[in-house]
Amino acid sequence: MSNFLGSHAINMDAKGRLAIPTKLREELAQLCGGRIVLTASANTDEERCVLLYPEPEWEILRPKIEALPNIKKPVRRLQRLMLGNAAPMELDSAGRILVPPTLRSYAYLEKKLMLIGQGNKWELWSEERWMAWLDESSDDDDVPPEMEALSL
Amino acid sequence: MSNFLGSHAINMDAKGRLAIPTKLREELAQLCGGRIVLTASANTDEERCVLLYPEPEWEILRPKIEALPNIKKPVRRLQRLMLGNAAPMELDSAGRILVPPTLRSYAYLEKKLMLIGQGNKWELWSEERWMAWLDESSDDDDVPPEMEALSL
DNA sequence: ACAAAAAACCACTAGAAACCACTTTTTCCC
DNA sequence: GGGAAAAAGTGGTTTCTAGTGGTTTTTTGT
Numbered sequence A, B: 001m002s003n004f005l006g007s008h009a010i011n012m013d014a015k016g017r018l019a020i021p022t023k024l025r026e027e028l029a030q031l032c033g034g035r036i037v038l039t040a041s042a043n044t045d046e047e048r049c050v051l052l053y054p055e056p057e058w059e060i061l062r063p064k065i066e067a068l069p070n071i072k073k074p075v076r077r078l079q080r081l082m083l084g085n086a087a088p089m090e091l092d093s094a095g096r097i098l099v100p101p102t103l104r105s106y107a108y109l110e111k112k113l114m115l116i117g118q119g120n121k122w123e124l125w126s127e128e129r130w131m132a133w134l135d136e137s138s139d140d141d142d143v144p145p146e147m148e149a150l151s152l
Numbered sequence C: 001a002c003a004a005a006a007a008a009c010c011a012c013t014a015g016a017a018a019c020c021a022c023t024t025t026t027t028c029c030c
Numbered sequence D: 001g002g003g004a005a006a007a008a009g010t011g012g013t014t015t016c017t018a019g020t021g022g023t024t025t026t027t028t029g030t
Helices: A022-032 A055-067 A073-082 A101-106 A127-136 B022-032 B055-067 B073-084 B101-106 B127-139
Strands: A007-011 A017-019 A035-040 A050-054 A087-090 A096-098 A112-117 A122-126 B007-011 B017-019 B035-040 B050-054 B087-090 B096-098 B112-117 B122-126
Touching (some): A022 A055, A035 A073, A035 A101, A055 A073, A101 B007, A112 A127, A122 A127, B007 B017, B022 B035, B022 B050, B022 B055, B035 B055, B035 B101, B050 B055, B055 B073, B122 B127
Antiparallel strands (some): A007 A112, A017 A096, A035 A050, A050 A122, A112 A122, B007 B112, B017 B096, B035 B050, B035 B087, B050 B122
16 A cells, blocks of 8 residues: 655645645555545644545544544544544645645644655644654653564 | 534634534535534533534434433433533524524633534534643543554 | 746635624513 | 513624635756
8 A cells, every 4th residue: 555755845835735746646646546634643742743644544544543432531532633633635736735724723834844754644744843853752761662672 | 424524613703603614514404404403512521512413413312312221420411411402403594503502601612613523423612622622631641452552 | 958846926716704783582670 | 560771693794814726936956
């Protein structure tokens, strides 16, 4: 399936639209006919960003999220964020997408953005916040065993 | 059936009316002829919001709530909140609904509201409270294993 | 220098929000 | 209890902003 790598610096226009890089445009065209889903990431506040899934990937994930038993608060948070912000859309004739206002403000998106490939999806960050997170995130020593086992 | 996604920022007017976004209006029109039911959510106090069901969804849910054996207090609470606040209504000619005063005050609704898609229903929040809940709910580490297992 | 892509720009449209006028209901006082 | 005043509800119109589509200019890479 999809295997997105690398990153792009992109500008958002005054109306909240951003032009998908042409390479990625073509990839998305043949992968899902240009149909994608934007939604909010449900990680910590420092990691607020917009997630961009090709539609088929989203349709794998969505039922799993909906099926979670939601007695526990973190589950309701995940559902409210990821379902409550999901926005299916297609690229316009110029290969652009309009990011919904709620997502724009959630992820603090202004003009300068970073699009980060994450295998099955892309992450869309405020460039400023992305830079800040890179600096700040290095000092965490709570490493799960799966990661310890990795030989990079 | 219905699968509501995404969210909208909406303003309530001075008389407690809010205009349903046109996209959703059309969806509701063909789904249930514009007949919906508003009621109160029965979660924690921090999550007080108004629930908006298309009538058919509500009619699936209502008998289940009514049939619950109500010796235990939480059940009576659920029944009193959800049955006792249920308000069937139709959109007016301009696609607006009048939120009953009791629901307005229950969910602290003032002017700025958020409408959050949750699959079979919508949640209507005070914008201020919605923001606060997002911030406050992130630092809860009581994550059930089903959620831990998710790869987003 | 040329071609392609990204960014900025501009004109147009549709939707939301504010506004206003009118009706009905409730409340309070005589 | 009746009437006046206030509040709440209803319907419609106007204004303005955000969304949409397209074009031009600038930048980048070859």
